[in-house]
Amino acid sequence: MTLLMLKAIRLPITVLFFVILSGCSTLHKNNIDAPQVIFSTEDGMPIIAFNTELRLTIDLVAVDRLAKSAKLTQEEWLIEYFSATNRDAFSPDSEFFKLADIVSDNDLKVTKIYIEELARYITQAYFACKQPLYYEYFQQRYAFYKEDFFCDSAVPFDLLSRYSSNNIIYIDPNRVRDIHIVFASKDNNMMSKFGHISLRFVICPEAKSSKAECDANLYQHIVLGYMAHIDDIKINSIKGVLGGYKAYLYANSFMDVYQKYTISEFRDLYSLPLNLDQKEREEMLRALAEIHWGYVGDYKFINRNCSTLMQIALTAISHKFAKEPSLNHLYWRPDHFFQTLKETNISDAAQLEDLQLAESNGYYFPSTEPIYKRAFEVVQEAMVTTSYTSLSDYLIASPIERVNTVKNNHEYMNKLAKNDYLLEAQLLLEELSLIKxxxxxxxxxxxxxDEYGVDDIKVHMMKNLDAKAYDVFSDCVLKPMLAVIQPKKRSHGIPTVESFKASAIDDSCQMEVKANSLKQVNAELEALDPEKWASVKLAVYYWLITIENITNYKALRG
Structure with missing residues (x-):
């Protein structure tokens, strides 16, 4: 090692001298008769060592002194020390590679993740609460802390909402009554051909609420699930199979999930309770939060999908899942994974044996298709002559075609004005069209x-919009879109409350004052690529016409 290399590492020469001297020895995993000194001062005082029980010991006062002399923090000094030394004792093993694969950004080097997280484990007082999975790994390997940490804070999640691009919610572990595996039945889209699997947190109104009150508190229930960053309506099949999309552990409100699957996609939802005690539920909540805030990985339809990623995560989090023999096999099909879980003692499958009773108890949410089919039949009978032969035909038709069909049928219009039941059926169909x-x-x-590139879009908009219009673009278009395709990630675990204080939610995008700026934004996005923007423009136009249709139908109410 040359002096130039020593200088590049920025560690004091005396530190590097001991790094070099100690770098070739290895630490045996048997108990040792005397402490093994890894790094010491020039006068022989140990700074980093393993005691006779193989517990890692570090003199943080000495580390602080050395860090200050190098104008570094303790964390920075340890990162540079671990980077400079070449010891198996401070290198990732196979277990850490598995853990990093499900906890961190997969684009980062595992050795870099290991060194940085090890330094934080040693120096950060709340590491156990911010990064519980990494803390458990390091504690098992190094046993640096003699006492367990108690985490009493609520756990934040970045909720992906239909109505807000920045919706941080906090879950009190004491209010989590149950955790369920949620299975959405199959769909015709390629990515949903075998269903979708996720987790549901049954959150109570208060910590002391009854089970019935907790189950009925649907609007506060949260669903966590792995998904590709592009909606499967527009997913590229080749990229879906070979890779090209990013997977994240998204958080959604249960009611949004209910609407997506049972109403918009006409799929059944099964909610399977897991047999977990309060301690296990809290551990799972905090561990999933660490993954939610840190994980970014490739999404692949066959081997890196909602099912395999969830199985790997639950196996890493829960000893019950890790020890279950039937889960030694990785299930790439969500329906097979769900069926296997039903047959284990981990879940309470009895709750789904009688689906009628399960629906009453909030464990089964059937497709709403029969309701909308009945509404279509009511409208069809009253309209007498129509070109729609089925509900799907009606939904495929453009909103302009739909409303013209009604306006041109004067007899039907009169019926709508006089028959509330018929009017509600018509409204139900148009509201379903709005959701789709x-x-x-x-x-x-x-x-x-995703196709054009977020960075290229930002450069174009910054160049062609004034400051006011760009702010509107950022708040009303870019941020909501990035919440889906590039969720906020932090490589240092679960964020604290303080980190969100500067984040303000802008809910004024519907205000008239921003209308002119939004028109400018639309014009510039279209100018960027008229051909690619055409399908977006048409979808937005149909959406606005559908809203207008609903407003006009509601005006017929007496």
Missing amino acids: SESLMNAEMGYFF
Whole structure:
């Protein structure tokens, strides 16, 4: 090692001298008769050592002194020390590689993650609460801390909402009554051909609420699930199979999930309770939060999908899942994973044996298709002559075609004005069309941003919009889109409350004062690539016409 190399590492020469002297020895995993000194001062005082029980010991006062002399923090000094030394004792093993694969950004080097997280484990007082999975790993390996940490704070999640691009919620572990595996039945889309699997947190109104009150508190229930960053309505099949999309552990409100699957996609939802005690539920909550805030990985339809990623995560988090023999096999099909879980003692499958009872108890949410089919039949009978032969035909038709069909049928219009039941059926169909139109609009927008490139779009908009219009673009278009395709990630675990104080939620994008700026934004996005923007523009236009249709129908109410 040359002096130039020593200088590049920025560690004091005396530190590097001991790094070099101690770098060739290895630490045996048997108990030792005397402490093994890894790094010491020039006069022989140990700074980093393993005691006779193989517990890592570090003199943080001495580390602080050395760090200050090098104008570094303790964490920075340890990172540079671990980077400079070449010891198996401070290198990732196979278990850490598995853990990093499910906890951190997969684009980062595992050795870099290991060194940085080890330094934080040693120096950060709340590491156990911010990064519980990494803390458990390091504690098992190094046993640096003699006492367990108690985490009493609520756990934050970045909720992906239909109505907000920045919705940080906090979950009190004491209010989590149950955790369920949620299975959405199959769909015709390629990525949903075998269903979708996720987790549902049953959150109580208060810590002392009854089970019935907790189960009924649906609007506060949260669902966590792995998904590709592009809606499967517009997903590229080749990229879905071979790779090209990013997977994240998204958080959604249960009611949004309910609407997406049972209403928009006509799929059944099964909610399977897991047999977990309060301690296990809290551990799972905090561990999943660490993954939610840190994980970014490749999404692949066959081997890196919602099912395999969830199985790997739950196995890493829960000893019950890790010890279950039937889960030694990795299930790439969500339906097979769900069926296997039903047959284990981990879950309470009895709750789904009688689906009628399960629906009453909040464990089964059937597709709403029969309701909308009945509404279509009511409208069809009253309209007498129509070109729609099925509900799907009606939903495929453009909102302009739909409303013109009604306006041109004067007899039907009179019936709508006089028959409340018929009017409600017509409204129900148009509101369903709105939900599907909204899904398509968001999918088209996400596809445009992903295909064209967020950075290129930002450069173009910054160049061609004034400051006011760019702020509107940032708040009303870019931020909501990035919440889906590039969720906020932090490589240092669960964020603290303080880190969100500067984040303000802008809910004024519907205000008239921003209308002119939004028109400018739309014009510039279209100018960027008229051909690619055309499908987005059409989807937005149909969405607006559908809203207008609903408003006009509601005006017929007496």
